[in-house]
Amino acid sequence: MLWDEKLVVANAEQKDPVNQDGRVIGSVEAIREALSYKMDEDKKVFLLGQGVDDPGGMFGVTKGFKEMYGAARVFDTPVSEEGMTGICVGAAMTGMRPVYFHNRPDFLLLTFNQLVNHASKIHWMDNGQHSVPLVIWAAIGRGWGSGPQHSQAIQGLLLGVPGLKIVMPSTPYDVKGLMISAINDNNPAIIIEHRWLMKRTGVVPTEAYEIPLGKGVYRRRGNDVTIVGASQAIDLAMTAANELEKEKNIHADVIDLRTIQPLDETIILESLKKTGRLLVVDTGWAVGGVCAEIGFIAAEKGFSFLKAPVKRLGLPACPSPAGADLEQFYYPTVASTKEAIVSLVKS
């Protein structure tokens, strides 16, 4: 096994945050079930993207689908991200439901004209006459030397764009339900996976189910501090919170937002009212993104609850480095997360 795969496996071996009985499968299998269900159920759904019909099949997510559903509904694309995004927008406006896969969110930066100027606005701009039921999927890379242009978590750049939905699943259960919801949704939805979570296993029902877009969920409960985030940032939060409960008797609420747009303010404020202390965690840059927005919500709508200044744990304001030496200073760790929680509770 290559060392990069070992890194993904090592992360997968952490326990799923939702412990319950039932069938256990991996995240990739969970996405495949969601896609198969929708491909069987709705002939308007089709899958495209560079490499969806490769032998590897987009980390295994779409492997074998071309054989199952035919080349007309599962197809490779030219290396033309902006063009293909616009083509998906047009197809979605005229009755189709494209699911467009990218290896990495970094490539979404090439598509901002279609995402921001067109896809997100068309329904509003034409007074509700067209809808754009489009799903865009990309997996954040991290580690194994991916570097500044293959490791970016750019959700913060899109957070302020009205009309988009942004989905960031953290468990196999969520991966399946949120994919089905995103395809069923009549708006452009971006699903930002995290490469490190893709070999994660967890309990996933065999039947199809939806998870509402815009509703967060408590991953653990506690009265001392509220930790809010999504995707892989929840991993660190859970590990740190569980360790601190044993080591320092600190009890944390951990809220997994599941989608950052729409953003579930209600659950954040509900928890903050109880704990009075807020730590926001995100896989992206701390400035101007998810951390900044949630921090502002606390200041604007939860100020009277606050017993301590809000803290955030995102990425520092520099590009993501390729090498492991620099990475250890770049990404938040369990230790830095615990440190942030402790200082918050003490203040």
Added chain:
Amino acid sequence: MIRYPYDGEGIASLKLLAKKYPRTFLLDLFYKMFRIRLIEETVAARYHEDKMKTPIHLVIGQEATVVGSCALLTKDDYIYCSHRTHGAYLAKGGDLNAMIAEFYCRMTGCTASRGGSMHLMDKSVGMMGSSAIVAGAIPIATGFSLSAQMQNNHRKTVVYTGDAGVEEGVAWESMNFAAVRKLPMIYFCENNFYSVCSPLHYRQPDNIRIYKKAESFGLKSECIDGNNVLAVYEAMQRALDYVNNGSGPAFIEAITYRWRGHHGSEEDMGYRTPEELAHWKTKDPVALLQQVLIEDFSLPLSEVEELRQQITAEINKAFAFAEQSPHPTRDDLMNYVYCD
């Protein structure tokens, strides 16, 4: 100085082509072009009133491209447009009241004051919308044709772009994909030589023709006199035949000229000469067809005058409708950000 002279065959060619068609057909094309001309002239004449608070991009001088091409489309076929969208909207059968009301930014406008002049649409006739980002429409329209191919519904798509639209990379990304998938797609480039104030030769090499570039991407491609409505019509017929055979996408470059500025109602000089504009006015697509109808099809001038009066009455009604229409309110702002 005339930097970009007309290089078509003028009235002689139009007269020759006209022999193939019945008078009623030619009269219908004339009516459609004449109507667009009168509507645009009225918009220009009343723009100074400052009641149409939206930028306007007039198509005066370019009526033949949209009328000749839309004449072969049904309301089930799709079109998508650039910012210079009035002509295509009207040629495809878009509602005049809703267009003028949109210029007045009223609730009865085609997009209820959300899009203004650069985002005209009338879904009921297949006029699917317009993008104000140069070439933004091109991939979206290509997506319509992918949809039509996947649904096997035989709808054709035409996207209108200008000579600057093909300077955007996404235009070629779209055409490449359409060629790979043999999509039922027609790219219609109205080459009027200027992008805002930038002349073509500052932007593209002199000896490389736009339609040749499209040809090199695997599209059936030709260049035509865009002021000759029958040349446009016939090129469109050839493109549709090709597309309908499943042979792949087609490209039409139509050479034409806009009489007014990039936006606004003025003739706009400084980057072009009065001689050049005067030269192109002698190649007026509406006047050319009128001349053919009068000289070869015994159209009396009095009938042209009747048409003018009939269209003027329609335009006056549309402006009155717009002026009497309700304004949007605060409650309208946040509707349709998301679709249920």
